[in-house]
Amino acid sequence: MKMKKFINGPENIVSEVLEGMAAAYADKIRLDGNVVVRARPKDKSKVAVITLGGAGHEPALSGFVGYGMLDASVVGDVFAAPNAMAVIGCLRKFKDYAGILLVVLNHAGDVMSANMAMKMAQRENINVKSVLVAEDISAGKGAPRQDRRGLAGCIPLIKVAGAAAEEGKSLDEVLKIAEDFNSEIATLAVALTGCTHPQTGEPIAELGSDEMEIGMGQHGEGGGGKSAVLSADETAEIMFGKLADSLSVKAGDKLYIIINGTGACTPMEMSIVFRACIGLCKNIGANLVGGIIDELLTVQEMAGFQMIMCRVDDSQLARLRAKSAAPYWTSLGE
Amino acid sequence: MKMKKFINGPENIVSEVLEGMAAAYADKIRLDGNVVVRARPKDKSKVAVITLGGAGHEPALSGFVGYGMLDASVVGDVFAAPNAMAVIGCLRKFKDYAGILLVVLNHAGDVMSANMAMKMAQRENINVKSVLVAEDISAGKGAPRQDRRGLAGCIPLIKVAGAAAEEGKSLDEVLKIAEDFNSEIATLAVALTGCTHPQTGEPIAELGSDEMEIGMGQHGEGGGGKSAVLSADETAEIMFGKLADSLSVKAGDKLYIIINGTGACTPMEMSIVFRACIGLCKNIGANLVGGIIDELLTVQEMAGFQMIMCRVDDSQLARLRAKSAAPYWTSLGE
Numbered sequence: 001m002k003m004k005k006f007i008n009g010p011e012n013i014v015s016e017v018l019e020g021m022a023a024a025y026a027d028k029i030r031l032d033g034n035v036v037v038r039a040r041p042k043d044k045s046k047v048a049v050i051t052l053g054g055a056g057h058e059p060a061l062s063g064f065v066g067y068g069m070l071d072a073s074v075v076g077d078v079f080a081a082p083n084a085m086a087v088i089g090c091l092r093k094f095k096d097y098a099g100i101l102l103v104v105l106n107h108a109g110d111v112m113s114a115n116m117a118m119k120m121a122q123r124e125n126i127n128v129k130s131v132l133v134a135e136d137i138s139a140g141k142g143a144p145r146q147d148r149r150g151l152a153g154c155i156p157l158i159k160v161a162g163a164a165a166e167e168g169k170s171l172d173e174v175l176k177i178a179e180d181f182n183s184e185i186a187t188l189a190v191a192l193t194g195c196t197h198p199q200t201g202e203p204i205a206e207l208g209s210d211e212m213e214i215g216m217g218q219h220g221e222g223g224g225g226k227s228a229v230l231s232a233d234e235t236a237e238i239m240f241g242k243l244a245d246s247l248s249v250k251a252g253d254k255l256y257i258i259i260n261g262t263g264a265c266t267p268m269e270m271s272i273v274f275r276a277c278i279g280l281c282k283n284i285g286a287n288l289v290g291g292i293i294d295e296l297l298t299v300q301e302m303a304g305f306q307m308i309m310c311r312v313d314d315s316q317l318a319r320l321r322a323k324s325a326a327p328y329w330t331s332l333g334e
Numbered sequence: 335m336k337m338k339k340f341i342n343g344p345e346n347i348v349s350e351v352l353e354g355m356a357a358a359y360a361d362k363i364r365l366d367g368n369v370v371v372r373a374r375p376k377d378k379s380k381v382a383v384i385t386l387g388g389a390g391h392e393p394a395l396s397g398f399v400g401y402g403m404l405d406a407s408v409v410g411d412v413f414a415a416p417n418a419m420a421v422i423g424c425l426r427k428f429k430d431y432a433g434i435l436l437v438v439l440n441h442a443g444d445v446m447s448a449n450m451a452m453k454m455a456q457r458e459n460i461n462v463k464s465v466l467v468a469e470d471i472s473a474g475k476g477a478p479r480q481d482r483r484g485l486a487g488c489i490p491l492i493k494v495a496g497a498a499a500e501e502g503k504s505l506d507e508v509l510k511i512a513e514d515f516n517s518e519i520a521t522l523a524v525a526l527t528g529c530t531h532p533q534t535g536e537p538i539a540e541l542g543s544d545e546m547e548i549g550m551g552q553h554g555e556g557g558g559g560k561s562a563v564l565s566a567d568e569t570a571e572i573m574f575g576k577l578a579d580s581l582s583v584k585a586g587d588k589l590y591i592i593i594n595g596t597g598a599c600t601p602m603e604m605s606i607v608f609r610a611c612i613g614l615c616k617n618i619g620a621n622l623v624g625g626i627i628d629e630l631l632t633v634q635e636m637a638g639f640q641m642i643m644c645r646v647d648d649s650q651l652a653r654l655r656a657k658s659a660a661p662y663w664t665s666l667g668e
Contacts, residue, residue, distance in 0.1 A: 002544050004526040004637060006566040006603040016566075017602050020609030024591075024625045027655075027668075058601035192338040198602065210336055232340040232350075257358075264598035264635040267392035268351050268532065269340040275354030291358045294662075295629065301598040301637065303338060321361075323666070328628075330664040332657070334361075 003201040005301075010199040013078055014055045021062060025327040028066045034082065035090050036062035036073045047165040047174045048072070048094040049158060051103040052087050053110055054079045056198060057218065059328040060297035064155060068324030068331070069162040071097075078199050079219050081109030084116035091121045091128055099127040099171025101161055101178060105150030106134035107218075129171055131178045133157055135185045135308075137246040138215030138223040149217050151187040152260040152297035152306045156320060159329060163319035177319075184311040186243045189223065190214045190235055191304030195263060198300065205302070214239060218262075218299050232269060236276035236307070243309040244284060251285030256310040256320060261295040264303035270294075273305065289317055296328065337535040339635075344533040347412055348389045355396060359661040362400045368416065369424050370396035370407045381499040381508045382406070382428040383492060385437040386421050387444055388413045390532060391552065393662040394631035398489060402658030402665070403496040405431075412533050413553050415443030421451035425460055433461040433505025435512060437492055439484030440468035441552075463505055465512045467491055469519045469642075471580040472549030472557040483551050485521040486594040486631035486640045490654060493663060497653035511653075518645040520577045523557065524548045524569055525638030529597060532634065539636070548573060552596075552633050566603060570610035570641070577643040578618060585619030590644040590654060595629040598637035604628075607639065623651055630662065 007013055014034065022031045030039050042048065048071040053061045056078040065073050074090045076082035087102075094100050100121075104114040114130060121128045133150035137143075161178040169177065192212045194205035205220030207213060212230065215223020230238070249255065257277050259270040270293045281288040289312065297306070312320065323333025341347055348368065356365045364373050376382065382405040387395045390412040399407050408424045410416035421436075428434050434455075438448040448464060455462045467484035471477075495512040503511065526546045528539035539554030541547060546564065549557020564572070583589065591611050593604040604627045615622040623646065631640070646654065657667025 002563045004543075004546075004563060006526075006569055006599065006607055006639075008565045008567050008606065013602065013606065016609045017605040019612065020605035020607070021627065023612050023622060024593075024605075024608050024627050026624060056602060058605060063601075192340075198600075209338075212338075229336045229338060231342045233342050235340055259358075263600060264637075265340065266532075266597060266632055266634055267397075267629065268347065268390055268632075268634070271351040271354035271358075271392060272342065272347065273340055273354070274358050275350045278353065278357050288357060290360060293355065293358050295601065298600055298602075300600055300602070303598075303635065305340075325666050325668075330666060332659050332664060332666065334659075 003196060005198050007198055013198060014075060017055060017058060018062065018075060021327065028325055028327050034075045034086065036065045036075065038065055038071055042071055044097045046097065046168055047099045047101055047171050048097040049101050049103065049162050049165050050090060050094065051158065052082050052114060053105055054081055056300060057297045060155065063328035064158055064326045066324065066326030068166050068322055069158050069326045069329060081113045084113045087113050087117035088120045091117060091126055095126045101171065101174050102128055102130040103154060103158055104130050104132050105154050106132055106148060107150060127171060129175050131175060131182055133182060135187045137186045137188055137242060141246050151189060151218060153185040153187045153308050155296045156258060156308065156310055157181050157185065159324065160316055160319040163322035181316055184247065185308060186246045187306050187308045188214060188239045188243055189216045189304060189306040190239060191216045191302050192229065193264065193303040194220060195300035195302040232272045233276045236273045237280060239307045240277055240280040243307060247309060247311050249284060249286055249311060254287045254289045254312050254317065255281060256289055256312050256317065257291040258308040259293045260297055260306040260308060262299040262304045262306060263301040265305050267293060270305055337530055339532050341532055347532060348409060351389060351392060352396065352409060355661065362659055362661050368409045368420065370399045370409065372399055372405055376405055378431045380431065380502055381433045381435055381505050382431040383435045383437065383496050383499050384424060384428065385492065386416050386448060387439055388415055390634060391631045394489065397662035398492055398660045400658065400660030402500050402656055403492050403660040403663060415447045418447045418450035421447050422454045425451060425455045425462055429460045435495055435505065435508050436462055436464040437488060438464050438466050439488050440466055440482060441484060461505060463509050465509060465516055467516060469521045471520045471522055471576060475580050485523060485552060487519040487521045487642050489630045490592060490644055491515055491519065493658065494650055494653040496658065497656035515650055518581065519642060520580045521640050521642045522548060522573045522577055523550045523638060523640040524573060525550045525636050526563065527598065527637040528554060529634035529636040566606045567610045570607045571614060573641045574611055574614040577641060581643060581645050583618060583620055583645060588621045588623045588646050588651065589615060590623055590646050590651065591625040592642040593627045594631055594640040594642060596633040596638045596640060597635040599639050601627060604639055
């Protein structure tokens, strides 16, 4: 049986994806090899925000390059980090900016490439600091940071850091704003089905016909939370409860919630799950101040979603709503 | 086997979807029963743009209510048109505007409800005119308009009409702008898999394990184009060829192309398909001026996409890019 995906040669996936995305959004982004950069670069008097990561998660991460978000996205192969040379090559191109914030998701390959590139950059006196996104709570409350995966919480973090950079904040200020936000986000994933690796054709994360799993990673890593398929409300209640507990959410807190579809989960279902969060917020006296129902970071055609809970203050909320013009997150910034 | 979807009671799907969407995007939309309207209504000195349609296609159609696009979306049940009374009820609320453009997709239920509501509106001296979107070319070149289904080409049409309405154009002018655009769009769908009706649990449009189908409708209606699974480039070439032929595209024409994911098709695959269009445009000397790679109108978790070809002039392109702030189409309008 042929793999049911619209691809050509498996070895050409990444370059073809980037060429397609750059052509559709030529007003916003352009390609510099396997690095996606802004069509209209930011003024060098400001801090650049850069990230790195594997492909196969579209629109993440490259779809968030643009005004108010990323300056560059260094792209690896499908589900594989770019190497350190690709990362340092990108950092060098931004060395004349007011500084560079490197956003790193906590996956072994990404962290290794980022750390090596950071060391080289420091030897070259490039002013770069990094923030490690590790907001997956599936390892349990109190699990050490290194055991927590970086999930789609990186996207609102990039939005907040990108907005701060556009405001003209210094690198230390942008870093602090990113770290403050980073400590107030928590994510948990759920899947009803696995998916297929588009290069190997092999299944990722198989689930039984009446099974779902809470706590999955972005590449089918297990989360230990297999159960029978639950309703939208039941699923939302479990996930929301764990997220709110991990952030110790209390009455009066302002919550911005993102339901990030990972593939075959429909916006219909995601909207139903978001609706469940309205009542769950009310139950604990939290104030649901808005959110997103969309595919930001996918795991191929996996039928599932990530619930991302962000506890925000007014300045963070303003940055989430600030003007931006990335292909997959445009905001008028009113 | 339990249906693998995150829902609650099947009978509550539509109301729960709308409540979730309205809560996430409360800055842009609000609910008036099963009608989604703008959070901040347009000035009555302008023409209102309204549409109607079944649910289950999220984010369409209600996700495109907002500045620069729709003023209201009258929502039916899953895959079922709203009744005429719901439509006339909505039209009455906009009777004091400079006029109403009703955007109708060519499906039997939608057309019947729209026609009945239009007749009632005319008796009540409500100034409403309609545009029928029927841009699916699967019935073949030269097929009569009534045999052509309305697919996701309605979304860019709503964008263009909505921009014209914001400019302060009269109803006749908005109608002409919409009709001119309407005659220059063509859409063709392809699917690798069927999907499941979220209320009945019944499969829609079953396809064999090595089978795909070009020409499907939005509810699993057959298109007569079953074949073995083809590569992204092969699939794009066939679809692009039919679309370009139906519009009699010639060298120098400006094309705006949308790859609309219908469900489980990944943005990765859709980007690869868009890339194929770059070469296909070059082959015929057409000018690819931009586009969209996203889920605008879904068919549950169907793994497929609609390729929407819009031949545009500069004023239409400007309206596609004009300022808008709907939940699922925001543009800075630079």
